[in-house]
Amino acid sequence: MITNNQSTILVSIILVNYNGADVLPDCLYSIEKFIPKDDCEVILVDNNSQDNSLDFVSQNFPDITIIKLQKNCGFGAGNNAGAKVARGKFLFLLNTDTVLTSNIFPPIIDLIENSLNVGIIGTKLLFPDKSFQISFAYKVGIKGEYKTSRLYKSIQEKSQLIRLETNFQENKEVDFVTGAAFFIRTDLFKSLGGFDEKFFMYFEDSDLCQRVQNQGYKILYTPNVSLIHIRGHSMKKNTNAMAVEYRRSQLYFYQKHRPLWERLVLKFYLFIKFVYEFAKTRNSYSLEILKLLIT
Template identity: 35%
Template structure:
């Protein structure tokens, strides 16, 4: 009987996806846990399909999509083809060789109110990248967009003296690492396939929240997320930043999280944030 199904989406990230798979297969806490790895390729053009077809990685089931279906739909395809009781939704640019899956599975199996369980998400330099987030609100968006609450240079101060709390509840967790019961995932319909990429994690956590299934973080174990390496590496322009946020606004409207007027206000705060970010990068490039 399969207990864990790791779902990984690959799109032109052959090498880091291979590193992610290897980090699962060498994880010592999985020694006595039956698991499978569902690798879903979104029609990559970097030689990934040939590579993963010819190189038979241990415990991997390889699914090849005929087109780029987007992150959410590809995960739904992976879950549909899985056999595990628990799904581990994992970005291709994560490393989990030191993650304590025995601890995490013990927590979620003993607490029915856990809808999604995550761990402490670390940057490559071991600094904290995320330990959960708040649902959209005016207060939260002011912190994020006007006070740059989620920028690395701010987070280094926020988490400077951070001490582990064990298992604690948050409002939503990053889609780069989620553990969820397959039954709960299916109960809410999985990821919204109208979202191609970005904000599908907020939406999933909110829909589970409405079903009294909450998001938790277990910070006594962690993963590494090599943030941005599975996405577009080109220089981001202002219109790209603004467009990226559209899915976030869609989630807010869809779930009636904020009033139309408050949604308008948070859009203004994000426009300010995006202008500052793009201007700052341009100035950095000019000054070298």
């Protein structure tokens, strides 16, 4: 069992949990199986879960540090709460819907310690069937989002997905890596103030990657270690609310990082898209997004 009662902590694994009883056990058991306890700690931040996930952790993993929040504060705020008590030289921010299949830390630590200009490392992610999952993207902006959208559309063909995986067989500098498995220097994370908590969910990892790059650090994707990610687990629980939250965060990101013309183009595109969608379907979330655009 991993414990935090060590004098020297190299990696702090931070998990943010919200009603994750159906996925959390597999994640924690995989950490217990593959990650040596000598110099690692596990911190679980709970966003006011209403299921039995905290009881499960308390009963089966008594050495894990648990932080209970009084409400669902979101992904970024949850990780920030964990980082405040973390004692590791590095932070590994890990989604609860992941499963480790090996001890991924030795190669990642070796890579980041020998690359002083690297601030964040993202691992290779796999679907439960072990097929390749995209965990990187272009810089968020009109051009970048268009290129990322085309990338996702292209991999609907299996041959294109295989080709993409083949093209990422070596470490590569990228614009963005997903927060599902996010390895970052603790001092860098704290110097930037952690995640911007105005992002409740979505784009908080893009924002942090952008700010890390603004400090002159690189974002690195490595295929040399991998783990399983059950993508979209938390989003399935309230699809409409998540659709609204996605657009709220997207608009805030553009306001924070993109020039005026891009902000205007995005708003115009979204207005046309959701006026049409609301007229066609009368979906409540389309109306909510329209309200975002005119406030």
